[in-house]
Amino acid sequence: AQSVTQLGSHVSVSEGALVLLRCNYSSSVPPYLFWYVQYPNQGLQLLLKYTSAATLVKGINGFEAEFKKSETSFHLTKPSAHMSDAAEYFCAVSDHAGANNLFFGTGTRLTVIP
Amino acid sequence: DTAVSQTPKYLVTQMGNDKSIKCEQNLGHDTMYWYKQDSKKFLKIMFSYNNKELIINETVPNRFSPKSPDKAHLNLHINSLELGDSAVYFCASRGGGQSGELFFGEGSRLTVL
Numbered sequence: 001a002q003s004v005t006q007l008g009s010h011v012s013v014s015e016g017a018l019v020l021l022r023c024n025y026s027s028s029v030p031p032y033l034f035w036y037v038q039y040p041n042q043g044l045q046l047l048l049k050y051t052s053a054a055t056l057v058k059g060i061n062g063f064e065a066e067f068k069k070s071e072t073s074f075h076l077t078k079p080s081a082h083m084s085d086a087a088e089y090f091c092a093v094s095d096h097a098g099a100n101n102l103f104f105g106t107g108t109r110l111t112v113i114p
Numbered sequence: 115d116t117a118v119s120q121t122p123k124y125l126v127t128q129m130g131n132d133k134s135i136k137c138e139q140n141l142g143h144d145t146m147y148w149y150k151q152d153s154k155k156f157l158k159i160m161f162s163y164n165n166k167e168l169i170i171n172e173t174v175p176n177r178f179s180p181k182s183p184d185k186a187h188l189n190l191h192i193n194s195l196e197l198g199d200s201a202v203y204f205c206a207s208r209g210g211g212q213s214g215e216l217f218f219g220e221g222s223r224l225t226v227l
Binding site: 044 | 154155157159170214215216217218219220221
């Protein structure tokens with residue numbers, strides 16, 4: 001079965017600082033991995049996805065994530081945080097692109113301090 | 115045009131009432147979902163339909179009944195509402211092929227008093 005663990009339910013960074021949101025996955029087969037962002041009172045929006053192509057994936061808004069099989073990780077990073085990045089971030093996994101279900105992590109709330 | 119739209123966006127009702135939430139997607143996707151997000155932001159899948167057929171039915175009370183009149187619509191009806199049903203309900207759709215990602219609606223916040 002697939003699952004993801006997001007370490008840290010809350011992360012605070014200063015504006016301009018590096019953003020690092022952690023995600024570790026568990027999967028018995030090569031996974032497909034996703035990061036979603038949820039702004040207040042909105043639905044989830046896809047930031048980026050890994051589907052077994054390049055291990056370093058670039059997404060929207062300057063975010064990127066690196067798939068590391070040896071560490072079973074898919075951490076999300078951004079070199080310089082903006083105030084507008086404050087949101088809830090969810091990591092998700094499925095066992096293939098056509099899977100019927102995505103398994104979501106518990107989310108990490110990012111706060112950006114001016 | 116909104117890709118996945120849900121109505122109503124907010125719903126306040128009394129315990130014991132019956133309510134429905136509607137969802138429509140204009141992406142041409144075959145698969146649609148209902149997720150429940152609780153107060154701690156945890157997302158839990160409730161149902162999934164593929165081309166009007168139920169394919170995922172997680173452990174939810176049978177007071178919750180999804181209906182898919184066509185593959186572009188997936189509605190959620192809830193009978194005998196309870197306090198614990200208060201949550202944000204998200205509809206989502208997914209295309210086929212190598213895409214894999216879900217497209218979410220903006221959510222319907224249900225408050226049961």
